[in-house]
Amino acid sequence: MTYLHNIGLYFLMIKEMFRKPTKWSVMKHLIFKDIDDLIIGSLGIIAFISFFVGGVITIQTALNISNPLIPKYLVGFATRQSVILEFAPTFTSVIMAGKVGSFITSSIGTMRVTEQIDALEVMGINSLNYLVFPKTIALMLYPFAIAIGMFLGILGGMAACYFGGYTSIDDYIIGLQTDFIPFHIIYSFLKTFVFAFVLATIPSFHGYYMKGGALEVGKASTTSFVWTAVVIILLNYILTDMLLGS
Amino acid sequence: MIIVDDLHKSFGDTHILKGITTSFEKGKTNLIIGQSGSGKTVFLKCLLGLFEYEGGSISYDGKNFNQLSEDEKRDLRADIGMVFQGSALFDSMTIAENVMFPLRMFTTQSKSEMKDRVDFVLNRVNLENAHHKMPSEASGGMQKRVAIARAIVNNPKYLFCDEPNSGLDPKTAIVIDNLIQEITAEYQITTVINSHDMNSVMEIGEKIVFLKDGLKAWEGSNKTIFRTDNEVVTDFVYSSNLFKKVRKMYLDENQ
Numbered sequence: 001m002t003y004l005h006n007i008g009l010y011f012l013m014i015k016e017m018f019r020k021p022t023k024w025s026v027m028k029h030l031i032f033k034d035i036d037d038l039i040i041g042s043l044g045i046i047a048f049i050s051f052f053v054g055g056v057i058t059i060q061t062a063l064n065i066s067n068p069l070i071p072k073y074l075v076g077f078a079t080r081q082s083v084i085l086e087f088a089p090t091f092t093s094v095i096m097a098g099k100v101g102s103f104i105t106s107s108i109g110t111m112r113v114t115e116q117i118d119a120l121e122v123m124g125i126n127s128l129n130y131l132v133f134p135k136t137i138a139l140m141l142y143p144f145a146i147a148i149g150m151f152l153g154i155l156g157g158m159a160a161c162y163f164g165g166y167t168s169i170d171d172y173i174i175g176l177q178t179d180f181i182p183f184h185i186i187y188s189f190l191k192t193f194v195f196a197f198v199l200a201t202i203p204s205f206h207g208y209y210m211k212g213g214a215l216e217v218g219k220a221s222t223t224s225f226v227w228t229a230v231v232i233i234l235l236n237y238i239l240t241d242m243l244l245g246s
Numbered sequence: 247m248i249i250v251d252d253l254h255k256s257f258g259d260t261h262i263l264k265g266i267t268t269s270f271e272k273g274k275t276n277l278i279i280g281q282s283g284s285g286k287t288v289f290l291k292c293l294l295g296l297f298e299y300e301g302g303s304i305s306y307d308g309k310n311f312n313q314l315s316e317d318e319k320r321d322l323r324a325d326i327g328m329v330f331q332g333s334a335l336f337d338s339m340t341i342a343e344n345v346m347f348p349l350r351m352f353t354t355q356s357k358s359e360m361k362d363r364v365d366f367v368l369n370r371v372n373l374e375n376a377h378h379k380m381p382s383e384a385s386g387g388m389q390k391r392v393a394i395a396r397a398i399v400n401n402p403k404y405l406f407c408d409e410p411n412s413g414l415d416p417k418t419a420i421v422i423d424n425l426i427q428e429i430t431a432e433y434q435i436t437t438v439i440n441s442h443d444m445n446s447v448m449e450i451g452e453k454i455v456f457l458k459d460g461l462k463a464w465e466g467s468n469k470t471i472f473r474t475d476n477e478v479v480t481d482f483v484y485s486s487n488l489f490k491k492v493r494k495m496y497l498d499e500n501q
Contacts, residue, residue, distance in 0.1 A: 022351070
């Protein structure tokens, strides 16, 4: 029953988020601040992880191709597919559920504990619109961060080839261009938009409706990470089946 | 004026407010007092519209809160200033930005007009040089004064204070009490203060509502509370030896 209640409350929160909007002159500052906190502030970790995971995918693929009949350009092909289809949109989002999600939950949760949300409500401000809406809009730029992650993942693979000698750069580039299906990029960005919405709203839900003190803020952050990751993985399965399944 | 009629509020099976009827007058400091667990905070949160209540009514100058739409409730709240127990200042904003916040949200004033108004209210609460400090850099007393400045910056009709003296030394507490009373009289605000500080009761209790176990046990003022024979009130008021001695002296003098 609690789960059903929370699911209902989550959708009511989303509905409430769009009611009685905050003045645009205030909202635009909130959006820019959240873009800085949530997107710009995450670029470093996304770039770092993408580059090295791209390199590791390349190394693992190259090391597991022992049959001489399998062409070496497959390394580039496998890296491209892995990075574009799954690593960049899905696994980076799971990592972001930890970084961005816990930041959102703890910042909103602390506002709840210190009565700052009550202060907004007493002033007649729609606190959900004021707190959650700008984060949701800011995270709509998340696909740009993921695009950078895709690029750096593939670049990381290329660097691994160059420095580790697993295959030639020419073979790697041929692999990148082999059987390229443009819809895979669309599929990947569609998933990223959905994950961005989940990344903004589930952690906000856990922060906004938390009860208790400082210890509960920590607990809410952990719960928020778990649920955000679970929902991302489930949606990943559903979206993949819908968009790529036969 | 705020009129409360037969207010009931429960959490699950626990009946917290059991039918409170009272009124809070304009231009006066109205105090809600009582022991911890008597329902003061729940009562205040019902008055603020933060808790929904099951029975009774609260009307603000004739407007019945429960009969208003959500948007009308939010509009009414724009006329309310609130000083929270922990001040509830926005910790990502400077003191000046905190005070300016209601102006940015609800007015179309230019930046210079808003700055002038912020300067005026910060001067009014004796915080002339604190504009650029962060709330975390301010003392408890300063934070309370900033919270008062933020509450009055938009000329509210109603001012609510939840234990404005908690955590303050007695001297600073008197400064805060006097400030609230002066502002109430000066701007003719309906002020409701939730407190269990007897100094506040004696200093600024122009109207006092005493709650016990979710019921109104007594109603009066700082002038009548010394003379009451209501045992529940005298138990609370004279729980400290100092006040017992003060009462004895008062009664001896008046016999």
